[in-house]
Amino acid sequence: xxxxxxxxxxxxxxxxxxxxxxxxxxxxxxxxxxxxxxxxxxxxxxxxxxxxxxxxxxxxxxxxxxxxxxxxxxxxxxxxxxxxxxxxxxxxxxxxxxxxxxxxxxxxxxxxxxxxxxxxxxxxxxxxxxxxxxxxxxxxxxxxxxxxxxxxxxxxxxxxxxxxxxxxxxxxxxxxxxxxxxxxxxxxxxxxxxxxxxxxxxxxxxxxxxxxxxxxxxxxxxxxxxxxxxxxxxxxxx
Amino acid sequence: xxxxxxxxxxxxxxxxxxxxxxxxxxxxxxxxxxxxxxxxxxxxxxxxxxxxxxxxxxxxxxxxxxxxxxxxxxxxxxxxxxxxxxxxxxxxxxxxxxxxxxxxxxxxxxxxxxxxxxxxxxxxxxxxxxxxxxxxxxxxxxxxxxxxxxxxxxxxxxxxxxxxxxxxxxxxxxxxxxxxxxxxxxxxxxxxxxxxxxxxxxxxxxxxxxxxxxxxxxxxxxxxxxxxxxxxxxxxxxxxxxxxxxxxxxxxxx
Numbered sequence: 001x002x003x004x005x006x007x008x009x010x011x012x013x014x015x016x017x018x019x020x021x022x023x024x025x026x027x028x029x030x031x032x033x034x035x036x037x038x039x040x041x042x043x044x045x046x047x048x049x050x051x052x053x054x055x056x057x058x059x060x061x062x063x064x065x066x067x068x069x070x071x072x073x074x075x076x077x078x079x080x081x082x083x084x085x086x087x088x089x090x091x092x093x094x095x096x097x098x099x100x101x102x103x104x105x106x107x108x109x110x111x112x113x114x115x116x117x118x119x120x121x122x123x124x125x126x127x128x129x130x131x132x133x134x135x136x137x138x139x140x141x142x143x144x145x146x147x148x149x150x151x152x153x154x155x156x157x158x159x160x161x162x163x164x165x166x167x168x169x170x171x172x173x174x175x176x177x178x179x180x181x182x183x184x185x186x187x188x189x190x191x192x193x194x195x196x197x198x199x200x201x202x203x204x205x206x207x208x209x210x211x212x213x214x215x216x217x218x219x220x221x222x223x224x225x226x227x228x229x230x231x232x233x234x235x236x237x238x
Numbered sequence: 239x240x241x242x243x244x245x246x247x248x249x250x251x252x253x254x255x256x257x258x259x260x261x262x263x264x265x266x267x268x269x270x271x272x273x274x275x276x277x278x279x280x281x282x283x284x285x286x287x288x289x290x291x292x293x294x295x296x297x298x299x300x301x302x303x304x305x306x307x308x309x310x311x312x313x314x315x316x317x318x319x320x321x322x323x324x325x326x327x328x329x330x331x332x333x334x335x336x337x338x339x340x341x342x343x344x345x346x347x348x349x350x351x352x353x354x355x356x357x358x359x360x361x362x363x364x365x366x367x368x369x370x371x372x373x374x375x376x377x378x379x380x381x382x383x384x385x386x387x388x389x390x391x392x393x394x395x396x397x398x399x400x401x402x403x404x405x406x407x408x409x410x411x412x413x414x415x416x417x418x419x420x421x422x423x424x425x426x427x428x429x430x431x432x433x434x435x436x437x438x439x440x441x442x443x444x445x446x447x448x449x450x451x452x453x454x455x456x457x458x459x460x461x462x463x464x465x466x467x468x469x470x471x472x473x474x475x476x477x478x479x480x481x482x483x484x485x486x487x488x489x490x491x492x
Contacts, residue, residue, distance in 0.1 A: 043416035046423045117412040118405045155408060158415045164459075166418040178426050182440055185430020185466070195427050195466050221430070221440070 001138065010145045014153065023051035024150045028125055031146055032139055036107075036128040039150055040065070041170055042076050042121070048177060050123070050154070050170050056105045057128055059212075063101055066203040066213060070098040072124040075112035079121045081143070082112045086132035108132040113143055115151040125150050183217035191229050201227055241276070245387065248272035252394045260402050262286075266297035269370070269395050274299045278380055278388050279372035280352065283307035285318050286360070286368035286399070293322060293368070302350050303373060309346050316343040317357035321369040327389065328357040331379055353377045358389050360396040367396055421459040428462035436476045450475045 001009075010031055017027035029037040038057035039050040047065050052058040064070030071082040084090050087099050087108055102110060109129035114121045125147050135143065154170060161167035180202070188198035202220070205227055206213040219225035239247070251268045270282040281303035286296040293311055298304035310316030317328040317340075330336050331354050336344035347355065352373040360368040370392050372380070380388070425447070433443040451461045464470035 041415070041419055043419050045420050048419055048423070118409045120409055120412045120416075122412050122415060151412075155411045155415060158418060159411055164414070164418060164421070166415075166422045170415075170419075171422060181423050181426030182430035182433065185427040185432075186434040187430075188427075189431050189434040189472060194468065195431070221433075 001141075006142060006145050010142065010149050014149055023053070024125075024153060025051040025053040025057070028146045028150060029053045029127070032127060032135075032142055034111075034127040034139075035130045038072075038126050038128075039115075039154075040072060040123050040126070041154065042123045047076075047123075048171070056107065057126065059105065060098070060102055060107070060128060061126065062213060064098055066207060067097055069095045071095070071110050071112035072126045075114045075124045075126075076121055079114050079116060081114065083135065084111070085109045085134040088132065102128070106130060109134075111135060111143070113147040115147055115154070117151050117155065122151060122154065177214070179217040179221050180213055183220035186220055187227055190226065244272075244276055248276060248391060249394060252391065252398055260398070262399060262402065263297060265398055266395065267299075269391055270297050270299040270303070272391065273370075273372055273388060276387070278384055279356070280375040281373045282371060283318070283373075284360070284368060284370045284395075285311070285322065287322070287366075293319070296368070303371070306347060306350055306352070306373065307371065310343055313342040315340050317355045318369045318371045321357035321359045322366055325359045325361055325364075325366045327359065327385065328355075329379070329385075330355050331377060347373070351375055354379070356380060356385065356388065358385075358392045360392050360399070362393070362396045362400050365400075367399060370395075421462070424459065424462040424466045428465040431465055431472050432476055435472045446476060 013031045014024075014027045017023070017030070024039050025037040028039070029035065036052075036054050036057045038052040038061045040061055041048050041050050049058060049061055052061065060070070061072060064072050071084055075082045084094075087103055087110060090099055092099060107128045108131055109127075111127040111129070113125045113127070115123040115125060127143075157169050158167045180199070183202055184195050184199035186198075187193075187202055188195040191198065191201070193201070202216060203213050206216040209216070216225065220227070248269070251272060252265055266284045266286070270284060273279050273282040279299075281298070281300045283298035283303040283306065284296050285293045285307055288294055295304060295307040295311065298307060307318060310318050317330060321328045330339070333344050333347050333353055333355060353376055354374040356372040356374075358370045358372075359366050360370060370388070372388060374380075425444075428447055429440050429443040432438070432446050433440055436443065436446065438446070447461060447465075448458060451458045454461070461470065461475065465472060465475060
């Protein structure tokens with residue numbers, strides 16, 4: 001397939017998905033023939049899920065950014081694609097917790113593609129596949145075009161919005177993430193620590209009690225849960 | 239080095255600049271020198287339009303050529319300006335007889351030691367972004383193949399410049415997007431800090447943040463980032479707010 005055919009194919013798939021109110025993620029998964037996909041917007045300081053084609057990709061993204069380990073984290077840090085075609089045979093030391101959880105959720109192959117704009121990386125497109133196996137050369141070439149299309153679409157979406165606020169379509173904090181940040185601010189004041197550390201505490205707590213960070217954050221915001229300085233937990237201590 | 243090698247070298251010099259570390263002035267200076275080395279001119283200079291469509295001297299193969307380009311700009315006349323405004327090449331083979339066309343530029347060019355001028359637009363499709371002058375000390379028409387070569391070099395340079403602008407533009411937009419993300423997160427975090435310190439809910443905390451930002455005439459995002467970064471005290475925002483909050487805003491939008 002020629003490059004221009006590839007670009008046309010990807011562009012029309014994205015246009016169709018937009019028409020049907022789909023997302024970058026459903027379009028990407030569809031074009032590439034991959035089970036599940038997620039897009040995360042990132043800066044040096046923060047990350048925010050933009051869209052996810054299913055619950056699994058959202059859970060695995062949150063997990064990666066909670067732990068600071070995983071292919072998406074590496075792809076952003078290195079500005080390059082990270083391919084793990086078979087998590088069952090991947091070196092465990094690489095991403096121990098991510099690998100175990102991904103396998104539990106039925107993911108065998110994972111491919112994280114950086115969303116590069118010039119020298120800058122604005123996020124990651126992560127593909128989660130049900131079966132083991134490397135991407136074909138065709139899928140790899142498509143992947144580059146898809147990542148480029150997602151990056152451009154995100155810039156377009158943001159620039160159509162004439163304020164300096166984050167465009168609604170890119171703003172996941174509008175839904176569940178807002179509470180994570182609010183809770184981090186509260187914990188920072190409660191425990192007299194920096195906000196970034198407070199968020200890490202929150203995520204560590206969620207992980208320790210096997211709940212989602214969003215659920216834990218909601219309890220903090222509603223003052224049903226207060227974290228204490230040393231131990232990981234203190235329930236109903238308000 | 240043969241002439242073919244030299245031509246190839248000049249093109250490669252321009253295209254090379256498409257990869258990282260691109261510097262417009264480096265590339266254009268190389269282009270003016272390339273034109274001299276290729277025997278297209280005694281000296282060469284390039285004008286480029288800036289963001290406000292104002293022409294500026296960007297490169298020249300010699301100080302003489304540089305001054306002559308400046309002279310055209312200062313006097314608002316000359317072949318480079320015409321090539322820029324029409325988007326077409328301009329040729330004059332007898333500058334001593336060009337006093338009618340360019341009453342100030344022609345005598346100055348002759349005084350500087352030039353007899354002939356060729357000017358080529360720097361263009362891409364319909365947009366003209368500048369122009370390149372080739373000055374010769376003797377009366378000579380560089381001829382059609384050489385004219386085509388000069389225009390081709392100018393075209394490649396134009397592509398390089400526009401490409402660079404596009405990259406800068408999208409880099410700027412990417413930076414704005416990331417800043418928007420950081421602002422959004424900082425505002426939510428700041429709300430949490432204020433809600434905790436003042437024992438209010440998130441709506442109330444947001445109203446406080448806004449009232450404080452307004453009272454000190456700073457952007458909401460800026461105040462939020464200072465709070466989160468620890469360079470502004472939570473107590474200050476929580477306290478000052480009570481003085482400034484206008485009557486009736488106690489019940490914030492819910």
